Amino acid sequence: MRKTRLRADGFRMMSVSEHDRISGAPQMVRVWDAFQQYAKSRPGVALLRKDEITRFVVQSPLTLRESETI
Numbered sequence: 001m002r003k004t005r006l007r008a009d010g011f012r013m014m015s016v017s018e019h020d021r022i023s024g025a026p027q028m029v030r031v032w033d034a035f036q037q038y039a040k041s042r043p044g045v046a047l048l049r050k051d052e053i054t055r056f057v058v059q060s061p062l063t064l065r066e067s068e069t070i
Contacts, residue, residue, distance in 0.1 A: 016035075018032060
């Protein structure tokens with residue numbers, strides 16, 4: 001059995017990127033849509049764009065600041 005390590009704040013993150021030349025192909029649109037529907041159906045899953053991740057990290061009190069790490 002594979003063990004998954006949680007971060008100290010309890011979050012896990014999986015980064016999934018797609019290139020428009022690949023994900024824009026007709027057969028990949030269906031696959032990408034199926035993945036998104038599956039991921040959204042799982043409890044506790046959030047699909048965020050990079051700008052939304054940035055906003056979350058900047059606003060989170062759990063985010064380490066550079067001044068705190070020196």
